[in-house]
Amino acid sequence: NAGVMQNPRHLVRRRGQEARLRCSPMKGHSHVYWYRQLPEEGLKFMVYLQKENIIDESGMPKERFSAEFPKEGPSILRIQQVVRGDSAAYFCASSPRTSGGGTEQFFGPGTRLTVL
Amino acid sequence: AQKVTQAQTEISVVEKEDVTLDCVYETRDTTYYLFWYKQPPSGELVFLIRRNSFDEQNEISGRYSWNFQKSTSSFNFTITASQVVDSAVYFCALSEAGSGNTGKLIFGQGTTLQVKP
Numbered sequence: 001n002a003g004v005m006q007n008p009r010h011l012v013r014r015r016g017q018e019a020r021l022r023c024s025p026m027k028g029h030s031h032v033y034w035y036r037q038l039p040e041e042g043l044k045f046m047v048y049l050q051k052e053n054i055i056d057e058s059g060m061p062k063e064r065f066s067a068e069f070p071k072e073g074p075s076i077l078r079i080q081q082v083v084r085g086d087s088a089a090y091f092c093a094s095s096p097r098t099s100g101g102g103t104e105q106f107f108g109p110g111t112r113l114t115v116l
Numbered sequence: 117a118q119k120v121t122q123a124q125t126e127i128s129v130v131e132k133e134d135v136t137l138d139c140v141y142e143t144r145d146t147t148y149y150l151f152w153y154k155q156p157p158s159g160e161l162v163f164l165i166r167r168n169s170f171d172e173q174n175e176i177s178g179r180y181s182w183n184f185q186k187s188t189s190s191f192n193f194t195i196t197a198s199q200v201v202d203s204a205v206y207f208c209a210l211s212e213a214g215s216g217n218t219g220k221l222i223f224g225q226g227t228t229l230q231v232k233p
Contacts, residue, residue, distance in 0.1 A: 031219075033219075033220060033221075035221070035223075041225060041226075042122075042207055042223040042224055042225045042226045043161075043207065043209075043221070043223040044223070045220040045221065045222070048218045048219070048220055055218055056218040056220060059220075089159065091161065093221075095219065103219055104163065104166060105219070105221065106163075107153075107160070107161040107163075109159070109160045110159055110160065110161075112159070
């Protein structure tokens with residue numbers, strides 16, 4: 001039973017390019033959370049998605065960032081026109097059911113984005 | 117507003133010493149969950165424990181133990197007889213469970229633990 005998968009594990013982009021981060025949840029999980037960990041900081045919630053729906057995007061920057069979780073395929077976190085401040089580790093977590101809080105989230109290994 | 121504070125940025129101990137990592141949280145919900153995660157140098161997040169707000173019993177798992185005290189809004193983590201492999205960043209997190217909450221985790225800033233041989 002494979003865990004949460006994220007790819008790529010490391011991504012290097014130049015300023016102004018686009019970054020696409022992928023997350024495949026655990027089998028049977030239809031809820032995905034994205035978190036960002038800036039250097040020397042804790043993880044910050046970005047967005048919560050269920051299949052084909054964005055449920056909570058209160059942690060997403062207002063511009064350049066978007067997320068989707070299509071009916072088929074992985075969840076995608078997309079960052080347009082990256083800037084150096086976007087350099088961070090991006091973690092995805094999946095959950096098996098509706099979270100009213102407390103449902104364990106299973107974390108992927110993260111994608112380390114470096115913007116040159 | 118919800119918040120998690122880990123006041124200890126870095127702790128350094130010598131192997132076999134006991135060490136306690138502090139976690140203080142703020143929430144208006146009466147139902148919530150608290151978590152501890154470990155992030156070793158390799159970078160992944162390892163789940164350690166989940167505790168709900170109605171269960172104040174302390175828990176012990178091998179060398180690890182957790183002390184949950186609602187009166188002081190604290191959920192402290194103790195490692196007994198520390199080992200070099202315990203060296204990592206440890207995160208405390210909160211998830212509110214009231215109506216309308218989506219289960220997102222609110223993380224503290226983390227405590228870097230270094231265990232020296």
